[in-house]
Amino acid sequence: MNQKSNPSRRDVLRLAGALLVGGGRGFGRDARPSDPAVAGKSKVVISRDAKLRAQKSGLDSARLLNVLDRAMQAVCGCDSPLEAWRKVVRPGETVGLKVNCLAGKGNATRVELVDAICERLQQAGIKDIIIWDRLNADLESARFRIVERGSGVRCFGNDALGYESELVTFGSAGSLMSRTLTQACDAVINLPVLKDHGIAGVTIALKSMFGAIHNPNKYHLNVGDPYVADVFMLPPIRQKVRLHICDAINAQYEGGPSYMPQWTWPYNGLIVSRDPVALDHLGWQIIEKKRTEMGMKSLKELKREPTYIATAADSRHQIGTNDLNQIEVVTV
Amino acid sequence: MKRKANSASGCAALDMSGNRLDRRAFLKAATLPCLAACAGGVIAPGLAFGGAPAESDAQFTVEAQHYEKLPYKKIKCKLCPRECVIDDRERGYCGVRENRGGIYYSLVHSRVVTAHVDPVEKKPLFHFLPGTLAFSIATAGCNVNCKMCQNWDISQIRPEQARSTYTPPQKVAALAKQNQCASIAYTYSEPIVFYEYLMDTAPAGHEQGVKSVVITGGYIEQEPLKKLCTAVDAIKVDLKAFSEKFYKEVVNGGLKPVLDTLVTLQKLGRWSEIVYLVVPTLNDGEAEFKALARWVKSDLGLDVPLHFSRFHPEYLLKNLPPTPLETLERAKAIADAEGLHYVYIGNVPGHPAENTYCPKCRRVVVERAGYTVSGVRIRKGKCQYCQQPIAGVWGS
Numbered sequence: 240m241n242q243k244s245n246p247s248r249r250d251v252l253r254l255a256g257a258l259l260v261g262g263g264r265g266f267g268r269d270a271r272p273s274d275p276a277v278a279g280k281s282k283v284v285i286s287r288d289a290k291l292r293a294q295k296s297g298l299d300s301a302r303l304l305n306v307l308d309r310a311m312q313a314v315c316g317c318d319s320p321l322e323a324w325r326k327v328v329r330p331g332e333t334v335g336l337k338v339n340c341l342a343g344k345g346n347a348t349r350v351e352l353v354d355a356i357c358e359r360l361q362q363a364g365i366k367d368i369i370i371w372d373r374l375n376a377d378l379e380s381a382r383f384r385i386v387e388r389g390s391g392v393r394c395f396g397n398d399a400l401g402y403e404s405e406l407v408t409f410g411s412a413g414s415l416m417s418r419t420l421t422q423a424c425d426a427v428i429n430l431p432v433l434k435d436h437g438i439a440g441v442t443i444a445l446k447s448m449f450g451a452i453h454n455p456n457k458y459h460l461n462v463g464d465p466y467v468a469d470v471f472m473l474p475p476i477r478q479k480v481r482l483h484i485c486d487a488i489n490a491q492y493e494g495g496p497s498y499m500p501q502w503t504w505p506y507n508g509l510i511v512s513r514d515p516v517a518l519d520h521l522g523w524q525i526i527e528k529k530r531t532e533m534g535m536k537s538l539k540e541l542k543r544e545p546t547y548i549a550t551a552a553d554s555r556h557q558i559g560t561n562d563l564n565q566i567e568v569v570t571v
Numbered sequence: 572m573k574r575k576a577n578s579a580s581g582c583a584a585l586d587m588s589g590n591r592l593d594r595r596a597f598l599k600a601a602t603l604p605c606l607a608a609c610a611g612g613v614i615a616p617g618l619a620f621g622g623a624p625a626e627s628d629a630q631f632t633v634e635a636q637h638y639e640k641l642p643y644k645k646i647k648c649k650l651c652p653r654e655c656v657i658d659d660r661e662r663g664y665c666g667v668r669e670n671r672g673g674i675y676y677s678l679v680h681s682r683v684v685t686a687h688v689d690p691v692e693k694k695p696l697f698h699f700l701p702g703t704l705a706f707s708i709a710t711a712g713c714n715v716n717c718k719m720c721q722n723w724d725i726s727q728i729r730p731e732q733a734r735s736t737y738t739p740p741q742k743v744a745a746l747a748k749q750n751q752c753a754s755i756a757y758t759y760s761e762p763i764v765f766y767e768y769l770m771d772t773a774p775a776g777h778e779q780g781v782k783s784v785v786i787t788g789g790y791i792e793q794e795p796l797k798k799l800c801t802a803v804d805a806i807k808v809d810l811k812a813f814s815e816k817f818y819k820e821v822v823n824g825g826l827k828p829v830l831d832t833l834v835t836l837q838k839l840g841r842w843s844e845i846v847y848l849v850v851p852t853l854n855d856g857e858a859e860f861k862a863l864a865r866w867v868k869s870d871l872g873l874d875v876p877l878h879f880s881r882f883h884p885e886y887l888l889k890n891l892p893p894t895p896l897e898t899l900e901r902a903k904a905i906a907d908a909e910g911l912h913y914v915y916i917g918n919v920p921g922h923p924a925e926n927t928y929c930p931k932c933r934r935v936v937v938e939r940a941g942y943t944v945s946g947v948r949i950r951k952g953k954c955q956y957c958q959q960p961i962a963g964v965w966g967s
């Protein structure tokens with residue numbers, strides 16, 4: 240559907256109720272992560288290290304951990320990484336790490352990054368971690384090892400637990416939610432990658448949550464607008480996703496979402512925010528800048544400007560802000 | 572629009588303890604066992620919803636027909652007018668066709684998600700072998716996303732999200748014959764998305780003396796449609812509205828290609844009927860009914876049956892009421908006034924507009940009550956009272 244459909248009054252009431260319920264638990268001592276009205280300006284932290292891949296065999300794990308720590312401290316305003324993590328999650332919670340593996344090992348969320356996050360989460364007192372995406376096969380193609388049972392760090396796709404049987408709706412979106420999100424996780428850290436998308440323009444934090452619903456194929460019409468924003472408004476997503484850590488170690492400016500090595504470049508960094516709209520807006524600008532450098536047309540010229548980002552910021556959604564005056568960009 | 576298995580027929584579904592089941596519970600609990608039961612227990616049930624498929628993906632996977640290879644391992648699907656351009660490892664809008672390394676595959680060949688033995692009147696096909704049974708099958712998937720879909724729990728899912736059973740074409744044909752069905756009906760979800768399976772199953776049915784009927788939204792490209800017409804015996808098209816606005820906002824598709832489909836069916840002489848689900852406030856204007864009736868008259872002719880069916884609140888339109896009977900009767904009156912020969916009212920069991928009337932002498936030539944045919948007064952394709960030809964496929 241091309242025309243944006245307004246959320247019904249029922250949608251709004253349902254969401255408001257859900258947020259009231261969800262607001263009482265979850266984000267530790269801090270305010271809700273993705274509510275810029277509460278948090279003031281939305282902070283987006285860009286943490287980079289040109290020598291991140293100094294080792295021939297791959298990433299320098301010590302440097303990667305340092306990049307992550309600097310980002311977390313900056314985004315949470317803390318002096319230590321563990322203090323920062325404890326502002327995001329609480330001991331006793333099961334924390335989901337929503338990775339993006341669609342492009343396979345070429346340009347999925349890096350296993351090394353996930354390992355670093357798991358290390359810090361465990362040090363912060365988190366015992367149960369679930370690494371998840373759409374399918375076991377997708378995870379395996381990105382070098383993750385499936386561990387469906389036991390305690391500690393597990394890893395599985397939505398095919399392990401399936402989907403809820405009742406529809407949840409907002410605006411134009413009506414979906415069954417992944418049980419991994421609704422039943423297995425108390426909190427979710429979203430770990431998208433920074434890349435171009437042949438239909439939606441870019442796919443970063445907002446669109447990565449398509450991996451939490453049963454019918455993402457239905458939501459690519461009209462450059463994903465308003466579907467991407469509407470899906471993000473579905474209560475289980477709004478309630479549980481607390482932080483977005485975008486893997487921009489390798490970024491892709493054309494040819495996505497499939498991995499196209501000729502159009503990737505080493506950005507060597509992470510982009511971290513509690514506000515997925517601000518993160519996506521900046522990520523989009525980074526991709527556009529690279530496209531210009533490479534002599535390519537803008538996404539708008541190609542009729543795939545990611546207008547869903549602005550929709551996610553509008554008065555009906557208020558997921559975050561795309562207003563640069565309301566975004567504090569911190570480079571560390 | 573038909574519902575799977577239960578409610579419209581007025582038959583309540585019960586669990587093993589005799590408790591009444593709601594529709595979703597019924598579908599979850601009963602889909603495959605029901606299939607097995609109606610098929611004499613031949614087909615084994617698969618795994619539970621949300622679990623891993625019982626069979627390997629490979630046995631359901633065949634290279635798709637009607638697509639174009641593009642650079643960088645992309646493909647363009649040419650099966651339906653949406654013409655999805657699909658990256659490697661991605662699926663089309665339908666969710667059941669996938670690009671794997673630059674080759675496009677159907678993931679639903681022989682992957683039956685539900686099957687039932689239905690009266691052909693339930694499709695509804697009123698002018699095609701009345702009083703006979705149709706062995707009715709579906710896979711997951713659909714190439715549109717109607718907000719009023721009654722079968723969204725199979726049409727709007729991916730195949731791996733549902734129980735399914737490997738049922739190759741010859742087995743479908745054998746089951747149809749075994750269950751004394753005159754036809755195989757490809758129905759419930761959207762048969763266009765399991766095109767390859769359908770095109771293999773229809774000839775297998777013909778070898779057993781079983782015909783094939785397709786129940787579709789008609790949102791298909793012309794080339795595959797023409798091939799389809801050579802393989803099947805009748806097609807019922809769900810014309811969702813007579814406005815592009817409705818198709819854009821409620822169906823997520825387009826009206827023009829569906830009208831093209833109807834014209835092509837007529838040109839090729841394939842028997843077809845039209846169902847128009849009347850959704851309160853969205854497609855129930857008198858001007859729309861009139862425009863529709865005039866278009867049918869001018870572009871298809873007077874003999875194409877047109878069924879105005881009652882809407883029941885479902886899926887994303889639960890906020891709307893069922894269609895008032897007066898609206899349906901008004902729609903019929905408008906179409907009758909345009910001179911269409913066979914205009915029906917559907918989903919209103921017992922209504923006199925379920926019967927077929929001879930367009931010349933106005934006497935009842937096929938008498939129906941719900942899905943039951945109580946009398947056929949057609950001999951050699953003609954009204955037994957006045958010898959007026961009655962359009963349709965009537966059998967011997």
